[in-house]
Amino acid sequence: MAQQHRSALIFLAIMVVGGELLLTAIVQDDVLTPWTSALTRFSAAALHALGLEVRSAPHALATTDNSFSVAIGNSCNGAWAHLILLASVMAYPASWREKLVGLAVGQPLLFVLNLVRVVSLFVIGVYVPAIFRGAHVYVWQFLIIGFAMLILFIWADQFVRRPA
Numbered sequence: 001m002a003q004q005h006r007s008a009l010i011f012l013a014i015m016v017v018g019g020e021l022l023l024t025a026i027v028q029d030d031v032l033t034p035w036t037s038a039l040t041r042f043s044a045a046a047l048h049a050l051g052l053e054v055r056s057a058p059h060a061l062a063t064t065d066n067s068f069s070v071a072i073g074n075s076c077n078g079a080w081a082h083l084i085l086l087a088s089v090m091a092y093p094a095s096w097r098e099k100l101v102g103l104a105v106g107q108p109l110l111f112v113l114n115l116v117r118v119v120s121l122f123v124i125g126v127y128v129p130a131i132f133r134g135a136h137v138y139v140w141q142f143l144i145i146g147f148a149m150l151i152l153f154i155w156a157d158q159f160v161r162r163p164a
Contacts, residue, residue, distance in 0.1 A: 007091040014087035022079055032074040033059075039111075040072050043118045050119070052126065061122055068125045078114035078144055085110055085148040092152070094160040102155040113147045 021027050037058045044056035053064040062069035089102045117140045125132040 003093055007093060011087045011091035014090055015083065018083045018087065019080075022083065028074055032077060032079055035079070036072055036074050036077045039077050039115065039118060042115050043072070043122065046115060046119045047122060050123070052123070054122070061118075063126060068122075068129065070122055070125055072118060076118065078110060078117070081114065081144045081148040082107060082110055084145060085151060088148070088152045089155065092156055092160070094156070098160050101159060102152075106151040106155060109151060110144075110148055114144055117144055 022032070040056055040059055040061060044054050044061055047054045047061070055062050055064055059073065060069060060071050085106055086103065089099050089106065092099070092102075094102070121132065121136050121140060124135050
C-alpha cells in the first residue's frame, strides 16, 4: 500500500509543479512557443507531403486560397499530454534506466502522435469543416491523453521488469 501512496504523491507533485511551470511566462515564451512553431513547421511539411497546398506562419496554417486556416496555440502542442506521460512514468515503480527508456521513446512518439492530430484536424477543417470543432475539442483531446496513457501501459507491460 505504501508504494501506491508514494506513486500517487509523485504523480501529483509532478503534475502540480509541472502544470505551474507550463503556465509561467518564461516557459510559455522560451519553451512552448518555439515548440509550437516547430510543430507548425512539421505539420506544414506533412500536409505538403499529403498534397495539400498550405501556407504556414510561426503559429498558423492556412490553405493557399484562404478557404481554411487554423491557429496553433501553445495549448495545442500536446504539452499537457507530455506532462501526464512524464508524471506517470516517473511515478511508476521502475528503475531509473527503465524510466529513461520510457521517456526517451515515449515522448518523441507522443510528439509524432500530436503531429498526426494537428495534420488530421487541418484536413478535417478543409474537407469536413462542420465536424472540425467536435473533432478538435472532444475527439482529439481525449485521444491525445489516451495515447499518453497507452504509451505508459505498453512501456510498463513490455519494458519494465517485474520483481521476482
